[in-house]
Every structure is written in C-alpha cells, then in structure tokens.
Amino acid sequence: MLEPRFQKRTLFLFAYIVFALLPIYWMINMSFKTNEEILSSFSLLPQHFTWANYKTIFTDESWYSGYINSLIYVGINMVISLTVALPAAYAFSRYSFLGDKHVFFWLLTNRMTPPAVFLLPFFQLYTTVGLMDTHIAVALAHLLFNVPLAVWILEGFMSGIPREIDETAYIDGYSFPRFFITIFIPLIKAGIGVAAFFCFMFSWVELLLARTLTSVNAKPIVATMTRTVSASGMDWATLAAAGTLTIVPGAIVIWFVRHYIAKGFAMGRV
Amino acid sequence: MKPVNQKAWWLVLPVFLCVAFSAILPLMTVVNYSVQDIISPERRVFVGTEWFASVMRDPDLHEALLRQIGFSLAVLLVEIPLGILLALSMPATGWKSSAVLVVVALSLLIPWNVVGTIWQIYGRADIGLLGAALQKLGIDYSYTGSARDAWLTVLVMDVWHWTPLVALLGYAGLRSIPDAYYQAARIDGASKFAVFRYIQLPKMRGVLMIAVLLRFMDSFMIYTEPFVLTGGGPGNATTFLSQYLTQKAVGQFDLGPAAAFSLIYFLIILLLCFILYTWMQRVGTTDDLSSKTEAGHA
Numbered sequence: 001m002l003e004p005r006f007q008k009r010t011l012f013l014f015a016y017i018v019f020a021l022l023p024i025y026w027m028i029n030m031s032f033k034t035n036e037e038i039l040s041s042f043s044l045l046p047q048h049f050t051w052a053n054y055k056t057i058f059t060d061e062s063w064y065s066g067y068i069n070s071l072i073y074v075g076i077n078m079v080i081s082l083t084v085a086l087p088a089a090y091a092f093s094r095y096s097f098l099g100d101k102h103v104f105f106w107l108l109t110n111r112m113t114p115p116a117v118f119l120l121p122f123f124q125l126y127t128t129v130g131l132m133d134t135h136i137a138v139a140l141a142h143l144l145f146n147v148p149l150a151v152w153i154l155e156g157f158m159s160g161i162p163r164e165i166d167e168t169a170y171i172d173g174y175s176f177p178r179f180f181i182t183i184f185i186p187l188i189k190a191g192i193g194v195a196a197f198f199c200f201m202f203s204w205v206e207l208l209l210a211r212t213l214t215s216v217n218a219k220p221i222v223a224t225m226t227r228t229v230s231a232s233g234m235d236w237a238t239l240a241a242a243g244t245l246t247i248v249p250g251a252i253v254i255w256f257v258r259h260y261i262a263k264g265f266a267m268g269r270v
Numbered sequence: 271m272k273p274v275n276q277k278a279w280w281l282v283l284p285v286f287l288c289v290a291f292s293a294i295l296p297l298m299t300v301v302n303y304s305v306q307d308i309i310s311p312e313r314r315v316f317v318g319t320e321w322f323a324s325v326m327r328d329p330d331l332h333e334a335l336l337r338q339i340g341f342s343l344a345v346l347l348v349e350i351p352l353g354i355l356l357a358l359s360m361p362a363t364g365w366k367s368s369a370v371l372v373v374v375a376l377s378l379l380i381p382w383n384v385v386g387t388i389w390q391i392y393g394r395a396d397i398g399l400l401g402a403a404l405q406k407l408g409i410d411y412s413y414t415g416s417a418r419d420a421w422l423t424v425l426v427m428d429v430w431h432w433t434p435l436v437a438l439l440g441y442a443g444l445r446s447i448p449d450a451y452y453q454a455a456r457i458d459g460a461s462k463f464a465v466f467r468y469i470q471l472p473k474m475r476g477v478l479m480i481a482v483l484l485r486f487m488d489s490f491m492i493y494t495e496p497f498v499l500t501g502g503g504p505g506n507a508t509t510f511l512s513q514y515l516t517q518k519a520v521g522q523f524d525l526g527p528a529a530a531f532s533l534i535y536f537l538i539i540l541l542l543c544f545i546l547y548t549w550m551q552r553v554g555t556t557d558d559l560s561s562k563t564e565a566g567h568a
Contacts, residue, residue, distance in 0.1 A: 013359040016352075017373055023430060024376055026399050027388045042397050084284040091281035096272045103282060105544075110293045111484075112539040114491040114512050114532070120525070121296030144292040147285055149484075156476055160446075194442065205381045207494050222381040236391060243384035250379030251372055258368050 024247070030240035038236045053241035063242065066221035069135060071249065073210075073218065074203045076139035081146045081199045082192060089154035090180070094166065104155075107148040115208045118144075123212055137213045138220065142203045149202070150195045157191025158184075193260030200253050204246070221246060303529035321530035331531070333506065334514040335538070338490060341425070341510060345489040348429050350482060353436025358470070360441050371441075374434045386498025389427045393499075413500060417507035424496045424508050428489065436481040443477035444470060479550050486546060490539050511535055 030038050031053050032046040041047070057063040091097070092104055122141055123132075131137040165187070169179040185192070211223040225242050304322070307315040325331060356374070361367045380388070393413045395401035404411040413423040447469060455465045493512035496502065502509035502517075509517075515535060518528045 009359040012355065013370070016356055016359075017370070020374060020377055020430065020434070022399060023388055023392050024380075026392050027380075027384075030388075030391065038391065039397060042402050044399075080288070084288050087281035088285040091278035094272060095275040095278035097274065097276050097278045097282075100278075103286070107285070107289060108483075108543070109540055110289055112487045112491075112543055113293070113297075113536055114493070114515070114539075118296045118300075121299035122292075124299065125295055140288075141292055143288045147289055151285060152480065156480075201378055204379065207381060207383050222383060225381065225383060234387075236387075239384065239387055243380060243388060246381055246384065247376055247379050251376065254372050254375045254379075255368075258371050 027240050028244050030236060031244045033237055035235060035237045038240075053237045054245075056238055057242055057245065062219075063221075063224060063238075066219055066224035067245070067249075069214070069218050070204065070210075070220040070222070073135040073138040073142070073220065074200055076135060077142045077146060077203045078196055078199045080139060081143060081150045082196060085147055085150035085154055085195065086185070086192075087180070089151045089158055090184070092151065092155045093158035094163070104151075107151055111145050111148045113144070115206070119208060119212050122209060126213055132213065133215045133217050135218045138210050138218060139203075141209045141213055142206060145206075146199045146202055149198055153195045153198065154188065154191050157188045157194075161187050190260040193257035197253055197257045201250060204250060300529045300532050303525050304533055306526055308525045317526065321527045322534065325527055325530045325534060330506075330514065334509055334511050337506075337509070338511045341421075341492070342486055342489045344425055345428055345432075346482060346485060348425070349433045349436050349485055350478070352429065353433050353481065354440050354474070354478070356433065356437040357440030357444055357474075358466070360437070362445065371438075374437055376434075377431050378434050380431075382494035383498050385427065385431055386495045389423065389495075389499050393423050414504060417504055420500045420504055420507050424499060427495060427499065428492065431495070432485060432488070436478075436485065439477040439481045440474055443474035447473045475550075479547075482550065483543060483546060487539060487543060490542070 029044070029046060032049050032051075034048060034050055034052070037043070037046065037048055092100060126132050126137045126141075131140070161184070165183070166179065169183055174183070205222065207222045207226075210220045211226065214220060214223060221242065225239055305316060305318055307317045307320075309315070360370050360374070377385075389400075392398040393401045393411075395405045395411060401411060401413075411419055413420045451469050451473075452465070455469060460468070491512055492510055493516065496508045496510060497513055500508045502513050515528060515531055518524050518531060
C-alpha cells in the first residue's frame with residue numbers, strides 16, 4: 001500500500017518541477033538568442049547560438065554595476081535586519097511587556113503596506129535627509145518589510161528553545177550579551193539562515209522602492225533591466241540574459257542555507 | 271507563562287526605531303496629503319474628509335477591489351494546498367532533497383519585472399512555449415485578447431512564482447516533526463490521511479499561518495508582474511488595486527485622492543489580515559485540542 005502512494009508523490013513532484021523549470025528554461029533559451037530570432041520564430045533551442053547578450057552585461061559598466069549595487073544594499077539590509085531583529089525576537093519570545101502584542105502586530109502591519117503607497121513620501125523623506133541615490137537608502141527602505149519578517153521567523157525559532165537553557169546560563173554567571181552571543185545564537189543558527197534567505201530574497205527582487213530611491217550611483221540591477229524598454233522596442237535577449245544572471249546569487253544563498261531549512265525548525269514551535 | 275519584564279523594551283527599541291523611520295514618517299506624509307487639495311506645492315487647501323468620501327464612492331475602485339479579493343482568494347485556494355502537497359512530496363534527506371530545494375526556490379529569486387517579461391514571451395502563441403503548446407492542443411489562447419485568458423495567465427504566473435514560498439515553509443515545518451510521532455502512528459495503524467490530518471497538519475500550523483498571511487498580503491499588493499505582463503488589460507480585467515492606485519497617483523497627479531485611497535487600501539489589508547490571523551489562530555487551537563484528545567484516546 002505504501003509503494004503506489006510513494007510513486008504518486010514522486011510523479012507529482014516531477015510534474016511540479018517540470019512546471020517550475022519550463023519558464024526558466026525559456027528564459028535561458030532566450031538569453032542565447034538574438035532579438036530577431038526571439039521575435040521571428042519559435043524554436044526549442046537557439047538556432048543561432050550567441051554569447052553576445054552575456055558579453056554585453058559583463059562588459060558594459062551600467063549593466064554589471066547594477067549587480068554590484070544590488071548586492072551591496074541587499075547585504076547591508078540583511079546585516080541590519082538580522083542585527084536588530086535578533087534581540088527583539090528574543091524579547092518577544094521570552095518576556096511579556098507593556099504593549100508587546102500590539103507592537104508585534106504593528107510590526108506585521110508594515111509588511112502589509114503596499115509599496116506604491118509609500119513611493120512619494122519615501123522620495124521626499126530621503127531627499128530631505130540627503131540619502132538619495134545611496135545604497136544605504138535602499139537598504140533602510142527595505143527594512144520596512146524585512147525586519148518584521150525576520151522578527152516573525154526568528155521569534156518562532158526562539159520559542160522552540162527551552163527557557164531552562166537561558167536560566168542555567170544566568171545561574172552559571174553569564175551576562176546577557178555573552179549568553180546571547182556564545183550560547184543562544186549558535187542554537188538558532190537554523191532560524192538565522194532561514195531569515196537571512198528570506199531577507200535576501202525580498203530585498204533582491206523588490207523593484208518599486210529601489211528604483212524610486214536611486215538614479216545613478218546606486219542603481220540596482222532590477223532598475224537597469226527596465227531600461228531595456230526603449231524606443232526601438234524591447235531588448236528581450238539582454239533582459240533574458242540579465243534575468244538568468246539574477247538567479248545565480250540567490251541560488252548560492254539557498255545552497256548555503258539548505259541544511260538549515262531542512263533541519264531547520266527541528267526544535268521550533270513553528 | 272512568560273515573566274513580565276519591562277526592560278525587554280530595550281531589546282525591541284532598535285527594531286522600533288528602524289521601522290518607525292521607514293513607516294511612521296512616510297505614513298504621516300500620506301495622512302497629511304489625504305486631507306488636502308494640492309494644486310501646486312505652494313498652494314494647498316484643507317479639504318477634510320472629502321477625498322475619502324469621493325474615493326469610497328468611486329465605482330472603479332469597487333470593481334478593482336472585488337477583482338482584487340477574487341484574485342487573492344484564488345491565489346490562496348491554489349497555492350496553499352499545492353504548496354502543502356509539494357512539501358509532502360519533497361524528499362527529506364540526501365542530495366536529492368538539496369537539489370529539489372534549490373530547484374523549487376529558483377522562481378522566487380527572479381526579479382518581479384523579469385517574471386512578467388518572461389511570461390510575456392512565454393505565453394505568446396507564436397513564439398512562446400506555453401502559448402504555442404496550448405495552441406497545439408487546440409485551445410484558442412491569447413492573454414492579450416481575452417480577459418479570461420489574461421486573468422488565468424496572471425494567476426498561473428503567480429502560482430508558478432510563489433507556490434515555492436508555501437512549499438519551503440511547509441517543508442521546514444514537516445522536518446520539525448520528531449520520528450516518534452510517526453512510529454506511534456504506525457503502531458496505531460493510522461492511515462496516510464490520518465497521519466496528515468492529525469500529525470503533519472497541526473505541526474505545520476505555525477509555518478502555514480506565516481505562509482497564508484504572507485501570500486495574502488503580497489497577492490493583495492501585487493503590482494509589477496501583471497503591470498508588465500498585461501498592463502492591466504485587456505480592458506480592466508487584470509487591473510488590481512495597486513495598479514489602479516498608481517494610475518491615480520502617478521498618471522493623474524491626484525495626490526490627495528491617491529493618498530486617501532492609499533489609507534483606505536492599507537486599512538482593508540489590515541482588516542482582512544486581522545480577520546485571517548484571528549480565524550487561523552482559533553482554528554489552529556481547536557485543531558491542537560482535537561489532536562490531543564485523539565492522542566489521548568489512542
């Protein structure tokens with residue numbers, strides 16, 4: 001009775017993976033074609049195979065600097081998000097204090113504000129404080145949706161760690177910072193990995209805020225890509241190549257946190 | 271119970287400051303706009319709640335809202351079961367699990383405007399794989415011509431794009447179930463479905479709650495993908511709330527009404543999320559109770 005069920009699941013998984021990979025395959029397929037070929041004919045493999053699109057990206061500074069800019073602000077955002085979220089998540093999981101539930105829900109509400117709502121105010125705010133077109137501006141703006149998410153995920157992981165561990169450490173004479181860094185953080189490595197992945201992902205793919213807050217010096221790759229729409233029509237091929245390359249950093253991040261996701265919530269309440 | 275400790279506020283303070291900087295100041299600006307008629311940056315007139323009243327009466331808004339609710343419900347109805355099924359099907363150990371994990375997560379990492387652009391070509395009947403395949407099957411498919419096709423394409427694109435999020439969270443939740451539970455179920459001779467219903471589902475409750483809320487909020491704010499794919503058309507078939515809002519704010523330079531609209535939009539999401547959150551928590555606890563009594567009987 002087990003066998004056919006198992007096969008059904010494998011079959012389903014296989015079907016889903018095909019469904020998931022087909023658009024990506026099509027994108028990679030497009031990235032090796034020329035624009036004329038993309039628009040003129042249907043072919044499962046490039047008929048006139050070309051590296052030209054990738055060459056454009058790696059040689060044109062306005063293209064590859066987009067990747068660097070994105071990586072910089074995503075990196076800053078991940079570091080700030082996790083640094084502020086860790087102690088806060090600890091507070092939420094361990095103590096009750098005045099307004100704790102309200103603050104927690106308020107944090108989540110920030111995850112619910114449509115970025116379109118905030119575009120103009122953000123533009124004015126960052127112009128006023130002189131941060132326009134800097135990496136830090138985008139990193140700070142993305143805190144709006146990443147910090148609540150990080151607190152949310154980490155709180156779940158932390159609640160899965162028994163309180164006795166904290167109490168034993170305090171009895172053994174550990175100060176809070178020493179306990180937190182040497183004992184507690186290693187225990188929730190998994191949660192940090194998962195939270196880091198989500199922060200990376202949401203910051204990496206966000207377009208509206210990143211595009212609004214930058215113009216030249218910190219222009220992210222997602223904004224550079226919108227440039228491929230020009231008077232002469234879309235530059236589909238270069239866009240496909242750029243899209244293919246945007247998957248790479250994220251895939252590396254998942255590869256590093258995959259064990260955390262798998263073993264991940266092992267102790268977690270979530 | 272957790273001990274009361276007001277000093278814990280100090281630990282929350284950095285988060286509070288970070289988010290307040292990015293949330294409260296802009297929100298106040300929006301509130302400020304929403305009660306003024308901004309004719310030019312120097313000439314502003316206080317209009318009170320006039321914008322709110324006019325926005326609330328706007329029939330286009332009602333349509334966009336209904337369309338949005340329909341879309342978000344469809345997203346949840348498809349993505350949550352599909353994601354759970356996917357999480358159950360993913361291998362638990364070995365290189366296969368790593369490989370599947372990475373492959374499944376790929377679609378999450380593509381910038382949203384690229385997602386839209388790729389599907390634009392992918393869905394074309396003459397040069398795209400999906401469109402051509404459907405055409406071969408004898409289905410007259412065109413996401414630019416037919417409202418139904420456009421809507422379905424946006425939905426399938428969203429399913430393709432975001433189901434992995436549900437699956438990853440569900441998968442993480444599943445891995446947290448100790449083997450002892452499964453052994454106990456085997457001894458009791460529990461069916462596959464009983465294992466799912468009384469062990470796996472309750473154990474996934476926390477992560478699924480995150481998944482449902484995230485998918486709900488994000489699908490309610492969907493903007494970039496349909497904007498790139500269909501531009502809201504044909505007609506208004508795929509003009510969802512965000513896009514309608516942006517048309518108003520950017521297209522017509524109507525700052526006041528747009529701000530009022532933004533606030534109403536935000537309140538709608540807030541209300542729906544709150545209902546969903548409370549409801550899921552209630553369902554979750556009764557679930558836990560029933561599974562406990564179930565375990566007690568066993």
